[in-house]
Amino acid sequence: MELTGRIALVTGSGQGVGRGIALAMGRAGATVVLTGRTLAKLEAVRDELGSGDPIAADMTDRVEIRRVVEAIEERHGRLDCLVNAAYDARVGLFDTLGEADARWDWNSGFAGPLRCMQACFPLLRRSKGSIINVGAATGLKPDTTTFALYASTKEALRSLTRTAAMEWARDGIRVNALIPLATSPSFSAWGEDHPDAYQTILESIPLEYLGDPVLDVGPGAVFLASDDAHFLTGTTLMLDGGRGYLR
């Protein structure tokens, strides 16, 4: 299997896209370190997978990130892939958003991943590993209404992805982004609040269905983490049924 013997750290793996990527990587042979704020969710993913190493942690906090990275080195001896999937967005019209929303969104979706990337750098350099940051199609759309924070944080993360790819290429670390379009608890909740917008999204997917995080998004992450993607860095892989168009 593509990832046999590899160790992957997936943040936000208790649900949604993070869970899907963790399950797909585990089924491709990787040992997956599952992090998130709620241990029970992580343990449920481990039980579903039949393997994995759940560690409850706030992956925006430098001290907690260091604790996780030290645990990985101690228990597994190496790290081959970091997947930054954790994100708690603040969505709403600009007029309704405050500084606390902005700071929360940025810390969760940009500063947290940046700190994880820095903390994992030594282990990833040793293994010639890779980083996958989860972006969002939202920032690529012409109409980003209600996404003043969401779209800007996710686009900033893609910019950071590019910079890390440039700076760490000589260290043998590849850094890519993927943009998923898949079912998740947060997307479903948003869909219940915005049924018309949700329906519009469904109708705009060329492949005519909303992706599954395990079956549709997961394989893309497995590919990016595998040796088959050894010539890919600094780029964004669209796993969205053809809905977005990068140019």
Place this chain on the structure above:
Amino acid sequence: MNRLDGKVALVTGGGQGVGLGIARAMVAAGARVVLVDRINDRVEQAAAAIGAIGLAGDVVSASDAARCVDETVRRLGRLDILVNNAHHVIGQPLLEVSDESLETVYATGFLGTFHFMKAARPHIGRGASIINIVSSVMLKTDTTGFALYAATKTAIRSMTRTVACEWGRDGIRVNALSPQTDSPAWATWSAAHPDLAAKILSEIPAGHVGDAERDVGPVAVFLASDAARYVTGSLVLADGGRGQLR
């Protein structure tokens, strides 16, 4: 006829550099201008030199933003143009980025723009124009050394687009402007990094680093004027051709 006659503009980071150059061009185009800058002496001298009003204020503070906007409206009766130019930029390798530099680059750039747009909102209406200053760095293929700069400017560009979408029906236009100009920050940086400065110069098809007032100022005046009434949510490059949009 001057294109900004009767309009009132507020320019953050207006005490020097790009902000001051844009402010000069706006004064010349007939606008009454308020400069906001963190450093009191600097903003007072700059304002006196160009016939503007200078206000001391720190863009990272929501209350400073509200105070500066309120004082502008109290003294000049209205607000039509907001130029979010202030941004404390730190260039450093990604591995060296600390929480302090994260805070500085995020708060002075993204949050400052966020605060001033929110503070301006109750005072502006149909015909108003917001210009958020970004950088061609965010468009470059190789952003080595500029992790925070490129990312925060990217975030500001994205927020510009969103606010343009949300406020467009109220007749408020919001655009991003990417300048490439001479400034004290550029002078200091280029003196410290002559090789990198030469590389940047080599990337500018126009062959020279622009002048804030003469090269970028007219573009900002256009975006602020009614001539640009159908331009919103856009990114305009006034950078001698350095950046590429696609």
